Amino acid sequence: MKVGTFMMPLHPPEKDRTQTFEEDTECIVLADELGFSEAWIGQHHTAAWEPIPSNDIFIANLLPQTKNIRLGTGVTIITQHHPANVAVRLAYLDHLAKGRLNVGFGQGGVPTDWGLFELPDPGTQGLMTLEAIDIVLKLWQEEAPFEFKGDYWNVKIDRKVPELGLGELLRPYQQPHPPIAMSIVKEESMAASTSGQRGFIPISINLAPAHKVKRQWELYCEGAAEGGQPEPDRSIWRISRSIFVDESDEAAREHALNGPFAGSLMYLRGMLAIAGMLDLPKQDDKMPDEAVDAEYIIDNIAIVGSVDTVTQKIQDLYDVTGGFGTVLMIAHDWDDKTKMRRSMELMAKEVIPQLP
Numbered sequence: 001m002k003v004g005t006f007m008m009p010l011h012p013p014e015k016d017r018t019q020t021f022e023e024d025t026e027c028i029v030l031a032d033e034l035g036f037s038e039a040w041i042g043q044h045h046t047a048a049w050e051p052i053p054s055n056d057i058f059i060a061n062l063l064p065q066t067k068n069i070r071l072g073t074g075v076t077i078i079t080q081h082h083p084a085n086v087a088v089r090l091a092y093l094d095h096l097a098k099g100r101l102n103v104g105f106g107q108g109g110v111p112t113d114w115g116l117f118e119l120p121d122p123g124t125q126g127l128m129t130l131e132a133i134d135i136v137l138k139l140w141q142e143e144a145p146f147e148f149k150g151d152y153w154n155v156k157i158d159r160k161v162p163e164l165g166l167g168e169l170l171r172p173y174q175q176p177h178p179p180i181a182m183s184i185v186k187e188e189s190m191a192a193s194t195s196g197q198r199g200f201i202p203i204s205i206n207l208a209p210a211h212k213v214k215r216q217w218e219l220y221c222e223g224a225a226e227g228g229q230p231e232p233d234r235s236i237w238r239i240s241r242s243i244f245v246d247e248s249d250e251a252a253r254e255h256a257l258n259g260p261f262a263g264s265l266m267y268l269r270g271m272l273a274i275a276g277m278l279d280l281p282k283q284d285d286k287m288p289d290e291a292v293d294a295e296y297i298i299d300n301i302a303i304v305g306s307v308d309t310v311t312q313k314i315q316d317l318y319d320v321t322g323g324f325g326t327v328l329m330i331a332h333d334w335d336d337k338t339k340m341r342r343s344m345e346l347m348a349k350e351v352i353p354q355l356p
Contacts (some may be wrong), residue, residue, distance in 0.1 A: 001318070001355040003348060004038035005031050006060045006074055006206070006240045007331035012262035013048035015333070021058075022336045028062050032069040032342060034348035037326060040074025040104060040181075040203070048266045056093050063097055064132065074203070075183055077127045079107050079351040080117050081276060083135040084155050087169065091140065094172040094264070101174070104181040104203065105133050106191075109275060111289060128152045128196075130194065139169055140177050187212040187220055187280065196223025196232065206240040206330050207268055207281045209301055210320035217321060235325035239317065242302040242330045245346040246339065249305040253281030260333040262294035269293075307350045314355055323356075 007027065011020040019332050028039050039062075052058055058073045078086055087345045093099045107122070108114075119125055125309040129291040133151045138148055139155070144167035147156035160167030172178055181201035184192045187208065195202050202220050204213045217237060224232050244261060246252035256262060269292060272278050279285050281292055281301055314327055329347060334340040 001314075001324075001350060002037040002240070002326040003352045004036050004040070004326050004328045005210065005331050006040045006042075006203070007052075008042040008044075009052055009056065009331055009333075010049055010267070011333045012086070012260045012263060017051055022295055022334070023054070023095040023337070024058070025062065025213040026063065026068065027331050027334065027340075028071075028345075029065050030344060032066040034327075034344060036069055036344075038070040038072060038102060040072040040102070040328065042074055043077055043202045044108070044110050044113060045080070047110050050110075051266060056089055059101070060071075060093060060096060063100070068100075068185065070100050070102050072179075072181065073104050074181070075104035075106035075108075077108035077113070078105050078132040078136070079119055079125050079155045080113065083132040083153055084139060086132070087136045090132065090136075090178070091170045091172045092108075094174055094178050095170075097173070097218045101172075101178045102181060102201070103178045104130065104183060104201075105136075107184045108272065109185070113272060121356050127192065133198075138334045140171055140295070144168070148169065153342060163200070168236075179227065184216045184220075185280070187215050189216055192216045192219035193223035193226070196220035196225075197227030199224070199229045201236055201238065203238040204240060204329070205280075206242050206328075207272065207301060208264075209281065209283050209316050212280065213317075214321045215331070217324075233325075234323045237324040238328050239321065240328035240330055241314075241317070242297075242332065243310065243327075243343070243347060244302070245307060245310050245343045245351060246331070248288045248307065249309050252304045252306065252309075253298065255336070255339060256292060256298050256302070259335045260297065261335075264332055265294050265297045269297070308348055310347070311351045320354065327352075 009024050041058055043055040044050040045053045055073045105126045131152050143159035144160040157167045160302055180196035181203050182191050183203050185205045204216050221232055244252055244256050278289050303310050
């Protein structure tokens with residue numbers, strides 16, 4: 001099993017923004033030094049808990065400070081950008097990364113972002129996302145002249161002037177394109193089916209219980225069969241989890257419950273409530289909504305404890321889901337830098353080596 005990190009990021013709104021950006025950078029540099037295989041960086045425009053509005057710029061900042069870790073947009077919220085702009089910016093970033101880039105696509109789930117960009121209902125945004133992905137992939141492969149007429153965008157280069165180099169779009173460093181991922185949130189997820197149909201990397205959310213995450217893989221495999229893809233290898237599957245490792249179970253739980261680790265989980269709970277998805281974190285859908293509190297999430301979905309406890313909980317997740325290739329450690333706020341750095345070190349050096 002590999003370990004990576006998924007950085008939304010998650011910071012208390014009152015915390016100094018410059019400090020959070022510096023700590024986010026330090027976190028990824030440390031992950032690289034510890035041998036984390038990859039880091040996925042989120043993107044939001046109006047979410048104070050998740051204050052990175054431009055993950056491609058953040059990744060460009062990380063490239064000269066890291067050596068081996070693969071860096072991914074997690075995700076590029078493609079409905080909030082013109083797909084032609086997405087295509088050339090990511091192609092350029094892939095060259096700067098010399099192929100150390102992964103790309104995640106999604107539509108985003110922040111309602112105030114939707115208003116900022118005057119976006120339609122979530123269902124329509126889903127259709128826009130699929131169309132935009134198709135356009136990006138075509139722009140990475142087609143030769144001008146061309147025109148792609150969609151329901152939401154019309155993209156064309158009507159002529160090519162080879163002697164002047166006009167009409168040529170920058171293509172990615174990795175051919176035919178960087179590895180592409182989609183985030184999967186719901187238990188009965190259309191994104192899981194779609195990513196399976198297209199052979200994209202599946203990344204499962206950190207707030208779904210193990211049995212619901214297992215269903216996501218089933219849908220992914222069904223989608224792969226429908227799309228004529230080869231039988232999926234479980235090693236491509238990423239499952240994200242909020243993880244904190246300390247010297248004892250008691251110390252780990254105390255820290256998680258009494259600080260921004262718990263605060264961020266309640267923020268995410270609030271986002272699920274707004275979306276009408278508060279059933280997602282419930283082990284039993286008959287649970288009352290008020291039972292889904294920080295203590296419940298920390299004890300039942302997050303992975304918090306000593307090295308032995310965290311190792312066993314990840315093994316249990318592996319067994320229930322049937323197996324996966326990479327566990328993505330959610331990047332929580334460094335309210336105690338020493339403890340958070342130590343948590344990552346214990347994860348990389350003592351937990352992961354014990355896992356399959």
